[in-house]
Amino acid sequence: MPAGKSIVVTGLGAYTPVGTSVPAMWDAFLAGRSGTRALTDEWASDLPVRVAARAAGDPGGAFPPARARRLDRAAQFALLAADEAWKDADLPAPSDGMERLGAVVDPEYLGVVIGTAVGGVTSLLDGHTALMERGARGVSPHMPTTMIPNSPAAHIGITYGAQASVHTTVSACASSTEALILAADMIRLGRADLVIAGGAEAPIHPVALAGFAAMRALSQRNDDPAHASRPYDKNRDGFVLGEGAGMLILEDEAHARARGARSYCRFAGTGISVDAHHIAQPQPEGLGASVALTRALRDAQLAPVDIGHINAHATATPLGDLAEARALHRTLAGAIDHIPVSATKSMTGHLQGAVGAVEAVATVLAVHHRTAPVTINIDDPDDQIQLDIVRHVPRPLGPGPLAALSNSFGFGGQNATVVFTSI
Template sequence: MTRVVVTGIGATSPLGGDAPTTWSAALAGTSGVTSFDNDWDEKYGLPVMFGGQLAVDPADVLSRPETKRMDRSAQSAVVAAREAWADAGSPEVDPYRLATSVASGIGGVITLLESWDTARERGAARVLPMSVPMLMPNSPTAYVSLDFGAKAGAHAAVSACASGAESIARGLEIIQAGRADVVIAGGTEAPIHPGPMADFAAMKALSTRNDDPAGASRPYDTSRDGFVMGEGAGIVILESEEYAKARGARIYAYLSGTGMTSDAHHIAAPAPDGEGQRRAMEFALAEAGLTIADVAHINAHATSTPVGDMIEARAIASLAAEHADEIVLSATKSMTGHLLGGAGALESVFTVLALKDRLAPPTINVTEPDPELAVDLVRDTPRELPAGDLAAINNSFGFGGHNVALVFTTA
């Protein structure tokens, strides 16, 4: 089977406008969560007035016409993709051997809602013709394909908060199926708008810790009260090992296995037994030819919800069994908030960098860990990972019962 490597990474996140800045801030245990500077509480009664807002506005990086033609979700994807591509050495790839796999969980929702505002307030004739190409959920992958002339296919897996991870898994499949040598893969989201904020708040999914935004995302802490909405994108450049080595590319890590399962339990709630999550991890490890004993680090999905965090933690603990002590667990959403469709991609960037630097990033805001937590949680400061061949898992789960596990291994 063709092995797949990661040769480039890019990100724009609440912690920084690029991957190195984001990673440094994460290792320093910084929170990227801040209060909203607007009147959405007074105007709409919005109960949650904070989020993981982008550290660098894509409009400050892109040209004005680019900003006007792309929804914020596509803007972030293009910013991160350009960084990742340059990071991979801007390879000269045959366009027919280059594909994209970049997802968003909900698509260009800000564009959609603003278009409706325009139609309602000023009439249908005032709606801009670019609205459809901006709001469609395949817009980010399509814009990335345009940017790099990728003609082998432009894909966008949609699985809510697992979309970014699933897109990376699909990237591996595209290469292993022989349909491309290089895939620009990842995820993005731009959900910070009173509409989606109200929707998620109505589900009681969001933390309401308005008086302490930076302390609101606290996965595994006994006082966790919901996730923190975040925005941004993560991108990885995937290549077949053969192609990467032939062009002398720097290899960060291998994407050695992917596991995807579905709960078929509930449209939003994860199955309480975590069986689907565990199976996803097992499949990914089996595909990589590894066992849980090889895993040194897990970047957990852990969004800081009262129920979800411990379902995953129990699934990990049951799978790890006697190896639980050898795994260090990080919940980076404590710092970034939850980027929904961008989450699995940004956390893949973190997982790849953790293997490369042999440093597991910290989980912040945990003052009183859930007494049930039976895995070694990295708190406040990074933890060194051992020398030698290592594997790490990045978990992502989405509303709808989507479970995706990605196994990365050291180069």
């Protein structure tokens, strides 16, 4: 980070398959509870994959009916997680009046960056179904504004009066980690003092499930949903599709200190790269991922021996888990043998464009509470992985300075890593 531009995390929000708030999610991560369930919908009965990690609650119920109809499910997740993060950062509610809000955060220096892989794709697909079944008059007039990928970011920006800029990052499963990186850049460049950053996704739909199943990316453990997501296990057979949102309030440390805010940790470094290898498969040796990791360490001015925890991307795909492990060994060399690694997708499933932000929240909490969450469903560890995976019980991370990495990798060869450090 450039001198004088230290960034801190002052608020957290989450709406996930294992909890509809940050405390509920963290409890699940410590207890090792799976959010994967069997799909009982009629439309799922003929699908080859009939398990998914649906959100633990109904986001639509939190809004008046007229408002809910104007929001895609992903935008609903985003607004609820952003509201939790905003309150957690002890910021004035918009209902208290923009004048009071402006006295704490200058709206011209308040930004929003939200990542998503597919945006309001379910609104688009539902609109197409309505067109086929009922004709043009059956299509909702709200469909054009619910389907656009920047809908979650736009609604958050409108809610909080963000005037610095409102961005949407779209880079598959790395989308919301890239959102955090862009948010940090805004603060570094002096374009914002405070940024609401994260990701939201609502992809659980028969078309998405059928497509991912056709490419053999999903676990087919239909009879054992809770054990379907198995990162690093020899018998892993793909990821579990999930939904939800994660949000962080990133803030210039001087700005946070001036308003008396509590800080969880520092947002210390970022790294980004692209494999330029294959649209769906990672570079087998993790070369591109290693570049992102190396850049993140250099940006944070840390050495491999300084890293005390890793929240891995670890989707439970045979190729992906192995490529990431190789990248970690390549980048962190001898230090990797002593770094506790957690794979929280074993519990949440894969929330696509939202998962990087959810896992960033988990990493912030690991640093703040000095505890690494568990990884579940590893019955027979893959001998090729050779990582110190946190299993069975959470692991204390000990005293002293603590730095943690959170990795996200996506289709197209997108690689993104962020670093959090204790204060």
